[in-house]
Amino acid sequence: MGLGWQGLSIPLPEDWNLAAFSGDWGSGYVRAEGPGDSALELKWKHEKSSPSLKGLLKSYLKQLHKAAGRKKSEVSLKEKPKALPSVPQGSGVSQTFSWQSGGVYGIGAVWHCLECRRIVLVQVTALSEMTANALARRIIPKIGDHPEGDLCRWSVYDFDFTVPKEFRLEKQSLRSGHLSMEFRHKGRTVVLERYGPANVLLKRDRLSDWATAVKPIFDRLKPYKYKKETVEGEPGHDAVRLSGRRKAVKDLLRRAGLWMIRMQPPDALRARVWNCEPSNRIVMVMVEARPRDVEALTDRIAAGVRCHTGEPERDSAAS
Ligand SMILES: [Zn+2]
Numbered sequence: 001m002g003l004g005w006q007g008l009s010i011p012l013p014e015d016w017n018l019a020a021f022s023g024d025w026g027s028g029y030v031r032a033e034g035p036g037d038s039a040l041e042l043k044w045k046h047e048k049s050s051p052s053l054k055g056l057l058k059s060y061l062k063q064l065h066k067a068a069g070r071k072k073s074e075v076s077l078k079e080k081p082k083a084l085p086s087v088p089q090g091s092g093v094s095q096t097f098s099w100q101s102g103g104v105y106g107i108g109a110v111w112h113c114l115e116c117r118r119i120v121l122v123q124v125t126a127l128s129e130m131t132a133n134a135l136a137r138r139i140i141p142k143i144g145d146h147p148e149g150d151l152c153r154w155s156v157y158d159f160d161f162t163v164p165k166e167f168r169l170e171k172q173s174l175r176s177g178h179l180s181m182e183f184r185h186k187g188r189t190v191v192l193e194r195y196g197p198a199n200v201l202l203k204r205d206r207l208s209d210w211a212t213a214v215k216p217i218f219d220r221l222k223p224y225k226y227k228k229e230t231v232e233g234e235p236g237h238d239a240v241r242l243s244g245r246r247k248a249v250k251d252l253l254r255r256a257g258l259w260m261i262r263m264q265p266p267d268a269l270r271a272r273v274w275n276c277e278p279s280n281r282i283v284m285v286m287v288e289a290r291p292r293d294v295e296a297l298t299d300r301i302a303a304g305v306r307c308h309t310g311e312p313e314r315d316s317a318a319s
């Protein structure tokens with residue numbers, strides 16, 4: 001599935017994972033790591049006019065080598081290496097490069113996307129030239145630097161979903177037992193979470209009890225008066241649906257005030273929590289939006305979650 005992050009899609013090999021990240025939609029950095037000290041680093045920022053990529057590249061490499069504690073004289077830099085003949089389609093100006101320093105081989109590219117106006121600077125590093133070249137050829141030309149269509153795909157640690165692209169990531173917590181990402185746009189909130197392993201979490205509880213009692217969800221539900229129903233999802237996906245509205249007096253007053261002028265505040269809640277048996281994980285989608293939009297938005301986001309792939313996972317934690 002690769003990595004989907006802040007509108008970027010990076011087709012990483014299977015056994016690679018996100019190792020570090022910073023920034024936001026406007027500008028940021030990700031680092032992914034694979035086996036054998038191989039790594040990918042990518043930086044992005046928005047720039048309306050066509051930038052001088054050469055200057056950018058120079059300052060980036062300077063930073064990079066400073067960080068690695070290497071002197072400039074110890075780095076041999078090549079422009080337009082044969083191993084990387086292309087950058088992603090649709091980019092305007094671009095520049096490819098490779099370098100070698102102290103047993104590390106780097107190969108990368110920098111380009112300016114004419115459509116989204118992102119500047120992307122990416123490089124892969126490996127301990128052999130062959131590996132670095134192969135990785136660069138495989139990954140770099142297929143990087144997507146902006147979402148296609150009106151949904152943005154996010155994919156991290158095999159948790160793969162889409163949210164409308166105008167939503168921005170506000171908070172995240174990426175622990176293996178609990179992944180949580182919270183997005184916002186114009187008063188609307190979308191939260192996606194993944195918990196696991198499900199067979200351990202549900203050892204004593206039924207899903208419908210667990211779904212409203214587990215602390216992160218319990219805390220999120222506090223401001224709402226809600227109903228809960230159990231539904232049969234697709235096979236292997238027992239689900240709980242929650243629907244509600246904010247219940248504080250100030251919320252009721254706000255609603256009444258807006259009703260007078262025929263408006264709705266984004267204070268309606270929907271949530272779907274399902275137990276994905278094939279992946280042995282529990283997924284939650286929670287949306288707060290206006291009553292007239294909330295159901296459709298929740299359905300759309302829940303439908304875009306790829307919670308499991310291919311072969312079911314072994315039930316290793318079962319007794
Ligand atoms: Zn773009």
Ligand SMILES: [Zn+2]
Nearest residue numbers: 276278307308
């Ligand atoms: Zn599933």
